[in-house]
Amino acid sequence: MKKFMDDDFLLSNKTANELYNDYAKYMPIFDYHCHLDAKEIYEDKRYENITQLWLYGDHYKWRLMRNNGIDEKFITGDADDYDKYMAWVETLQYSIGNPLYHWTHLELKRYFNIDETLNVSNAKKIWDNTKSQLKNDDGYSAKDFITKSNVKAVITTNDPTDELIYHRKLKEDKSFNVKVIPAFRFDNALDINKRGFTEWVKKLENVSNTKINNYDDFLSALENRMEFFKSNGCLASDQSMRYMPYVDVTREEVEEIFNKAINGEKISTVEEDKYRTYTLNFAAQKYYELGWVMQLHIGVIRNNNTLMFEKIGPDTGFDSINDASIAYSLGQFLDLLERKGVLTKTIIYPLNPVDFYVVETMIGNFQTGGIAGKMQLGPAWWYNDCIDGIKMQLRTVANLGLLSRFIGMLTDSRSFLSYVRHDYFRRILCDMIGRWVENGEVPRDYDLLGKIVKDISFNNAKEYFNINI
Structure with a gap:
């Protein structure tokens, strides 16, 4: 079983891994x-905080939050940024299968070096971590x-x-x-x-x-x-x-x-x-x-x-x-x-x-x-x-x-x-x-x-x- 969103994320075979790491990455x-x-x-x-990056203007997330029954106050309303963030985290843990689940974790990993699965249990720690990093000049x-x-x-x-x-x-x-x-x-x-x-x-x-x-x-x-x-x-x-x-x-x-x-x-x-x-x-x-x-x-x-x-x-x-x-x-x-x-x-x-x-x-x-x-x-x-x-x-x-x-x-x-x-x-x-190569549908020609x-x-x-x- 693969680890969640490891270095081989979405790469199911050796050829795919080589194409990504040697040519695309x-x-x-x-x-x-x-x-x-x-x-x-x-x-x-x-x-000032991750809410401003994630939730100020992102209608992708807003739609998902409404799907989860979140009150509009915590989406486009006047709720506190931390409360909006927690409403998003609450929604996120129910969003497996949606690309936002992947994008959110890719963003945490890429820009904040956080390699954890975000959920309500560690949400406060990740909020503090990202807020601290955002203060850096x-x-x-x-x-x-x-x-x-x-x-x-x-x-x-x-x-x-x-x-x-x-x-x-x-x-x-x-x-x-x-x-x-x-x-x-x-x-x-x-x-x-x-x-x-x-x-x-x-x-x-x-x-x-x-x-x-x-x-x-x-x-x-x-x-x-x-x-x-x-x-x-x-x-x-x-x-x-x-x-x-x-x-x-x-x-x-x-x-x-x-x-x-x-x-x-x-x-x-x-x-x-x-x-x-x-x-x-x-x-x-x-x-x-x-x-x-x-x-x-x-x-x-x-x-x-x-x-x-x-x-x-x-x-x-x-x-x-x-x-x-x-x-x-x-x-x-x-x-x-x-x-x-x-x-x-x-x-x-x-x-x-x-x-x-x-x-x-x-x-x-x-x-x-x-x-x-x-x-x-x-x-x-x-x-x-x-x-x-x-x-x-x-x-x-x-x-x-x-x-x-x-x-x-x-x-x-x-x-x-x-x-x-x-x-x-x-x-x-x-x-x-990579799948085409592994299935013999295209040649393993890395130059091409x-x-x-x-x-x-x-x-x-x-x-x-x-x-x-």
Whole structure:
């Protein structure tokens, strides 16, 4: 019987162990999609206790705590940090089988050198231990956690109206050698039916110095912001959608729909789809001109619990998987861009794992000579970044495409401790390839397999985003 989470954790055979330790373990990290705050990085944020690191903004843990019947006071409420921590520990000991159980213990081991199973019996001792370590001047700030994790670059998620003040300051900070790059998060421009759309348009107007009287003005303001982001090192866009919209629409129709929206009139679902189709197509063509990677996150239903949304707001753990069909509309969207010669590098992240095969077969229709792996099935993320989800995504790419060209893992996180997810992913990857070797399905060629592991761990993403790190 193996020891709990020992050095061979998730590595079930000798080949897997060798691939991980000799090729994957010490590769750098390029976290090309996350939700870290550039301001917190620049100011080198420090933490008084482990609750501030673990529970301030982590909707993964919040959902699990609610599953355990924990009162909201100890989740997003005004309870003391220690009491919140104890509520999380109480939940954690019931969470075996959930990736949070592994991530929590990996974080304790990696960043605090604590190799114990956290439970209510030793919780106070571990609280005191981590609190004491966090007081140290060296090794426990935001920048320290990033550099300690061997991170070379991160791409954050930023609204088009963001002034990117702290990205610019970080670029000038010669003492910090990690690149912090903005991504152009297009959601607010697409969400024409979302509460606050007109207020957001006004904000866009102000920040772009463009008077927005009509749809043409709106697109001009967006172009202005794209150029601004480009001048600040942006390499990628980012869109999150309930489903993939695609309907035939004219420019005149979209102009009328936009005018209705900014005048406060109700927009129908059909009108919304027309607006989103045309506006996303406009943006995608601009991404191609700028040389950006286009990232599409498809299949999320947000803010399902109206009472909790009104009480504590968005991004608090009440979003879930959508089951809308995406194949036809996604194919039409990509084909339109391809026919125009403006289909940029694209990563598609289906939230619903049922769509893994759909997306992988669809993107295979639009690969391009001269760019290996131009179209990518994004890594298993959000509800899929568990052992089963990661394996399913990797096997999908291997079965239908080229695993060796896959661009690897990301954190999709707001936490500075989440880089253990890259280690988690690499162990699962090495174990899968190791099993193939042990079963005689691939040769025991370490030159070949070691290169593939290193490429998926870091090199492929570095080359894909064409970043010098």
